[in-house]
Amino acid sequence: SRSASTSSSSTSASSATSGSTGAPSRLIDWMEARGAYLLPGDHALRLDLVCKVNGLEAAEEYFLSLPDMHKSVKTYSSLLNCYAEHKPEKGLELYEKMRTMNIVPNTLVYKNLMSLYLKAGQPEKVLKTFEEMRGNGIQTDNFTYCILTESHIMVNGLESTKKFLEDLEKSIPVHWSLYTVLANNYNKVGQFDKAELALKKAEEVMDKGEMFAWHNLLSLYASSGNLSEVKRLWVSLSRSSRSGNSLNRALT
Template identity: 90%
Template sequence: MLRTATAAALRRVSPAPAGSVHTPHRRGPELQAAWVPLYKRLSKLPPAAPLGCVAAELDRWLCERKPLCGHQLLFYVRKLRNFRQHRRALELMDWMEARGANLLPGDHALRLDLICTVNGLEAAEEYFLSLPDMYKSVKTYSSLLHCYAEHKAEKALELYEKMRTMNIVPNTLVYKNLMSLYLKTGQPEKILQTFEEMRANGVRTDNFTYYMLTESHIMLNGLESTEKFLEDLEKSIPVHWSLYTRLADSYNKVGQFDKAGLTLKKAEEVMDRGEMFAWHNLLSLYASSGNLSEVKRVWSSLRSELKISSNRSYLVMLSALKKLDDFDCMQQVFQEWELTQESYDMRIPNVMIKAYLAKDMTDEAEALRQTAMAQGHSNPLTFYIFTESYLEKSRTEAALEVWRDAGKMVKTPNWAPPPELVKRFLKHFEEAKDVDGMESFCACLEKLECLDTDARDALSRTYVAAGRKNLSSVAHHQIEEDSIETRPG
């Protein structure tokens, strides 16, 4: 029965599925209503869920005898990627390919990029080499160029020269990758050359290429000249808001906050008021310039224009208020989020926890931690925030209590605490000759399966320093491990 349902569904994983809702174009701009339930199921999979959970969810969908559309699944992939769920996106593409979905060169380019992000550059290279020649198009070459630009600049330039010898005509994406590469390698003058080459070859320029051009102009000619450059640009094309925010950011960095404010006004005049990311930029940059009144005004406008504020919006606003030290407003915004949030985002309570701890409001911070743990929402950052804060204030017992809760707070697979943090604890207990504290800490490490030789040695030294002879179970375990390692084979 399952095999029959799967076979029928595979026939529907195609560019134009029969008898099911489908996107009229290769990649539609919106998620079709009939496919929203599946997307929600995939996007709500917890980050700590094991590999294979995406495939299992899709198989369940098939068992429910619901159709699948290749176009819509690829839309899911891009959506997941936009929200940095790269592993989930790659799992979805693996599932599609394993079931014979018809992937085009652009889809292979997307998959190559995901492989590089999830599994590294070497895996991406192997995937590219395994592709049939018919799929080694400008799109897949451009994707590989992007991977090299991120990790190996020299190989990126070598690949570009190879593409030229193969008469692969560069497209906008290739030129954008080149510009990013030149910026990364400190060659801003070559960005202008690349831009001029694009125009000479009739290749379409876009907002990103103009952004890179502005970036290079700032580096080569300074802020005043860049301001004049944007004024001249306004006469020929509609200037994207991001060019103004880039200039405003540079003004902030040199302390010219008045000029930053004027530039942000220009950005607000030309931006799409329905674009959430634009509002977030304004909030962050006004906060960096120390302008609390503008932060509050922009927040009010954002909520008025977009009606519903996302978790990301609350995170940006709370971070802006924290930077400006408006604690009362932070509490108001956080309480509003608690009442209106549709999905829990631990990054938001983490901002409040930092603010509480900075003001020695430990009870309030701990209350948030306990509530989050009870609901299973904590993450590694929550753990780091508390341990670092308690150690800085010499509250070792409180920090140790956080360690005991580490298993409840961190759900990331194969997670291990940072070595430097472990060393700080070991050093403290050893210098204090605190055997009980050291034993308790090592027990936590053992529970997390990261009790290593350094920790065992520190435990032994602490016993010797304290003159203790009665060994705990942890110490006995250490002696047994050492005897096994030194026992003749």
């Protein structure tokens, strides 16, 4: 019967979350055990944790166990993110269902959708989704621009994407990571001189206090065999931060 099915689904979902070891999940379990009313955002967080700890199937069971009132854009978006990581084709099916239900996409939904299209080998749809996102007044961020840049390369090629970033600079500050996406793709096709120019641009605009940016540039220079730039960057890094000094001493 339907009630038996719902009960079974709820039990499975409860079992899935009970195995979670993350502090956020334990906090949500504690809140629920004491009768706290969980908001859709709480369920979305739990769904994400279930997926990370217990896998996609457990996350699907948890989603199905939720009352309809808690199946909001937040919980749908969380499930969409799970599919983006594990089964892009099912994620695209879910998005079509969301459209038929007139669920209005938010920034996270669009980001997950763009990831789904990229992983499904449909970069041209990433470009269309980005334009739809902007047309609907949804705020974009660096993550969406990174996916857009990767997709632009796949659809239009490296030189066109380089021009795209140059044009983008005229309207907004371009994050350093977009130039590293370009550089990485230049490296893949052996155009190391152009990769170096892109990395120099990334270095120019990056926050010098952001260690991840330094490490990203070092990795890309090393992968292209550009040892002179690796050494130069080490010197700059050691001058910029104490951790850079420690790391430099440890590796020299």
